[in-house]
Structure formats: structure tokens, C-alpha cells
Amino acid sequence: MNGNDSPTMQEVATHFYEEAAELMKIDQGVRDQLYVPQRILDVHFPVKMDDGSVKMFSGFRVHHNTVRGPAKGGLRYYPNLTLEQASGLAMLMTWKTAVVNLPFGGAKGGVLCDPKTLSKGELERLTRRFTTEIILLIGPERDIPAPDLGTDEQVMAWIMDTYSMVKGYSVPAVVTGKPPVIGGSAGRRRAPGRGVVFVLREFADRIGLDLRGARVVVHGFGKVGVTAAYMLEHVLGSTVIAVCDRSGAIYNPNGFDIRDLYNYKEETGTVVGYPHGEPISHADMLALECDVLVPASVENIITADNVETIRARVIVEAANAPITPAADAILREKGVHVIPDILANSGGVIVSYFEWVQDLQSFFWTDEQVTQQLRKILVRAFDQVYTLAQEHNVPLRVAAYMLALSRVATAYKLRGFYP
Incomplete structure (x- = not known):
């Protein structure tokens, strides 16, 4: 890892892969293949x-x-x-x-x-x-x-x-x-954010966290963050107390009207200056006491340098690799629950799969059908990951990697190696 805990995406992906592969005792030949493109x-x-x-x-x-x-x-x-x-x-x-x-x-x-x-x-x-x-x-x-x-x-x-x-x-x-007019799928734009909320809701049910009234911080107010924040507020009744974009962050202890905030950003290009929130630094925003933190921007947001300030009960990774491996280890010690990116933000690729299938068949689904099937796949995947985590007494991230690796390794075993 780099000395300042700014690992590359390759280092992050390899770190968690190695951890799961070691626990599963994956064949070395298969492991060596999966290290490289x-x-x-x-x-x-x-x-x-x-x-x-x-x-x-x-x-x-x-x-x-x-x-x-x-x-x-x-x-x-x-x-x-x-x-x-x-x-x-x-x-x-x-x-x-x-x-x-x-x-x-x-x-x-x-x-x-x-x-x-x-x-x-x-x-x-x-x-x-x-x-x-x-x-x-x-x-x-x-x-x-x-x-x-x-x-x-x-x-x-x-x-x-x-x-x-x-x-x-x-x-x-x-x-x-x-x-959609040339073969795109209904529900594709909102799929990543919807998927984040579907998985979070399943996990909250397991640990007894009532999302109605739960205090939520959303780091990143782009397509994924907006959809997740809107659903958390309007569907689940959560209170979104802080959001940010590249220009800055805003805070309101009583929560935002996400639809109104979204309209403001569409008009101005940023959440900064929104009249119903007070300015706050990105660092202070991450350190807010909350029930759920949703990193929905870029990688390496939570590092060894700031992880001790995190006061969230649950972190759901809406972005790819927002938590470095070093920070992840500390969060485990602190007892903070982390729903990993490869599960939490898979909604986009799931509906991309639906789009691919619809294009091949020239038969298209409604938004309701897409959302129903998206939730079905994510609930099933979460159940499998959660069960594996309980059986092996490992965090959700390790269990998710174990499940993924087992499927890839099994495919190799059944297909064999050509020639």
C-alpha cells in the first residue's frame, strides 16, 4: 500500500481478493490467473x-x-x-x-x-x-x-x-x-441508487435498525446519491442530515427536502448555497454522528487518516472502494457495519444485464418489472452473503468476496483449461 493510505484501485481489489482466497484455500493456479487481467x-x-x-x-x-x-x-x-x-x-x-x-x-x-x-x-x-x-x-x-x-x-x-x-x-x-428509445432499459438511471437502498433495508432488518427517522449522511450528490437520498427520505422515512458535491457540503440537523435540494442543484450546479442548509467541511461532514453513512462519490474517501472520526453505525458503499483496506480493518475493530461495494452498488450492472437481455430478445419491460426483478436479485444475493458471513463469522465484505470467488473458481473447475 502507499504510505499515505491512498491505495490504487488495483491494490484495493487485490487486497480483499487475497483475504477471501486465503480463507477459502482457492487453488493456487486459479488464484494466480485472477491476479492479472x-x-x-x-x-x-x-x-x-x-x-x-x-x-x-x-x-x-x-x-x-x-x-x-x-x-x-x-x-x-x-x-x-x-x-x-x-x-x-x-x-x-x-x-x-x-x-x-x-x-x-x-x-x-x-x-x-x-x-x-x-x-x-x-x-x-x-x-x-x-x-x-x-x-x-x-x-x-x-x-x-x-x-x-x-x-x-x-x-x-x-x-x-x-x-x-x-x-x-x-x-x-x-x-x-x-x-430507452433505441433499446435502453426502463429504470436504468435510478438502478444504482435503488439498489443501495434495497440492500440497506435488508441489512437494517437483520440488525434491528429502524430506518424511519434514521439520520443519514450522503457523501456525493450525483446520480447514485440523489436517488438513494430521495428513496431514504420519501420511501423509508429517513432523515438526510448532510450531503455534498465537489464544491462543498451542507448540513441540516432537521433533514433536507431532497426533491427541493435536487431542483436547486439542477439550477445552480451545486448544493453549495442552498438556503435550507448550513455550510460544513467535507471532513466534518464525514465525522457527523449518524445511523447510516452513504459514500456515493469516489474511491479512498475513508482512510486511515480520518477513520477514527467516523461515528456512523452503518456504512453502505454506494461508490467503488470508498474505504481503504487500512480503514476497513479499523472499522471492523470499532464494530462499524460495512455493506461492501461489490454488493451494495451492483444495481447498475444488474439492470444493465436486464437491458442486454431485453435487447437480445427485442422484448422490453416496464419500470415496475425492472424494479421488481432488481429487488429480487439483490435480496437473494444479500441473503446469501449474510448467511455466509454468519456461518464463517466474517464481515459482510469478506463473505461477499468468498461468494464471488467460489462462483468464479467453480466455473474454472467445470470448464477446465484449454487446450
Whole structure:
């Protein structure tokens, strides 16, 4: 680990994998395979800019493992994206799809760029050219990308169209997270946040935590954080006392009207300045006494440097790897319950699976059907993880990794090694 407890995504994914693999005594040959990506495609390509100049961009696509099915994972447009980061996220996707028992493996990738500095035309040309560069790997039976940081429904639509033009016919199942009018699934946008709440509710029932009136802190007020906060307030009756975005944090001990706060952010671009909340630092926000803390922003939010200030009873990881391994060990000692990312934030990939299935069948579901099936899969997965945790007297994170690893290892055992 790095000395300042800022581990890379690869280090985080490997740490928890090793812990579970050691407990399960996974065959060393299988363990060695899962340490490294199955394949990496590194590409460099030109894009014509609006002023007529040509600029070179770099990107890559990483397949961590495909023993259980096609690779699945997001594409990031991010200036600081690294291959190590993408490899770690691809590994997390392998565990995430396995723990909820989807027939996928893990992938990740993207382009080193800041989409905010590109015009819509430049962004489209970059996306279409990048698609042609990685077309060697992607496809409904091979690798199905999805949106991630810096990408959205429109980017997925351009990828789908470019792939379809090359194939000569429409192939909506090549990506997920598309606009519904061209094959996207109902309920996809809200799925990650909904999934967080479904899993939290199951866990709260197990430990006797009444979520009605529970004090909740949501770190990150993006798509996932907004949906989770709204459901916690309006569906479960919780009190969301603090939220934040990149610009700052706000606090109201009596709770926020999440719908009104969301409308304010849509108008201003930030939660900062909201008239019904007082400013608070990000550090003080994390240290608030609360029943539930929802890290819904980025990785490495809770580290060895600030973990002693955490006063939450339950932490549900709505983001990928928001807690470092060092901090996780301290939280275990403190008796803080952590619902791990590979289970808690799997709602997005579950509904991506639904979208893929609907596209292949050309038969689409309603939002109610999607939500019902999402909850069914998450409740089943949580029950399996919780039971395993009780049987082996281990934290939920370890149990989730054990369940995921067992499924991947079993697939290897049954398929064997070619040739």
C-alpha cells in the first residue's frame, strides 16, 4: 500500500481478493490467473478538432476475466485514467457480477480526456473513432460497455451506432445504458441508487435498525446519491442530515427536502448555497454522528487518516472502494457495519444485464418489472452473503468476496483449461 493510505484501485481489489482466497484455500493456479487481467487492448488514435487541427488521444479496454460470460464494465472519459486503475476496476466488476450471480465477467476502460473541454462534435468524433479501435473486443457475446465517469447515454448511443454501421445492421445489445428509445432499459438511471437502498433495508432488518427517522449522511450528490437520498427520505422515512458535491457540503440537523435540494442543484450546479442548509467541511461532514453513512462519490474517501472520526453505525458503499483496506480493518475493530461495494452498488450492472437481455430478445419491460426483478436479485444475493458471513463469522465484505470467488473458481473447475 502507499504510505499515505491512498491505495490504487488495483491494490484495493487485490487486497480483499487475497483475504477471501486465503480463507477459502482457492487453488493456487486459479488464484494466480485472477491476479492479472485476461487481456488488455491499448490504443492511440487521431481526432479532428473543430478548428481543423488533429489531436492524438490514448485509451484502453481491459478484460479481467470472462470465465463466467462476456466482459461487462464501464467506459470512462477521464484525464487521469490509468491502466492500473482500469485493471483494478475490471477486477471489481468480476466480483460484482459474480456475487449477484450474473453471467458476466469484469471489464473496464476508457479514454484519457476531459470531456468538459470538448465540443459535442469533438466528443462524437472521439467516441466513434475510439469505438472502431476497440471493436476487436466489444460485441454482445464478447464485451458490453456501459457509461461511467465522463460518459452517458449519448456516448453509448454513438458507440452502438458506430458498431452497427460496421456490422451492417442494428445491434443495440453491444452497449447498455442507452437512451430507452433505441433499446435502453426502463429504470436504468435510478438502478444504482435503488439498489443501495434495497440492500440497506435488508441489512437494517437483520440488525434491528429502524430506518424511519434514521439520520443519514450522503457523501456525493450525483446520480447514485440523489436517488438513494430521495428513496431514504420519501420511501423509508429517513432523515438526510448532510450531503455534498465537489464544491462543498451542507448540513441540516432537521433533514433536507431532497426533491427541493435536487431542483436547486439542477439550477445552480451545486448544493453549495442552498438556503435550507448550513455550510460544513467535507471532513466534518464525514465525522457527523449518524445511523447510516452513504459514500456515493469516489474511491479512498475513508482512510486511515480520518477513520477514527467516523461515528456512523452503518456504512453502505454506494461508490467503488470508498474505504481503504487500512480503514476497513479499523472499522471492523470499532464494530462499524460495512455493506461492501461489490454488493451494495451492483444495481447498475444488474439492470444493465436486464437491458442486454431485453435487447437480445427485442422484448422490453416496464419500470415496475425492472424494479421488481432488481429487488429480487439483490435480496437473494444479500441473503446469501449474510448467511455466509454468519456461518464463517466474517464481515459482510469478506463473505461477499468468498461468494464471488467460489462462483468464479467453480466455473474454472467445470470448464477446465484449454487446450
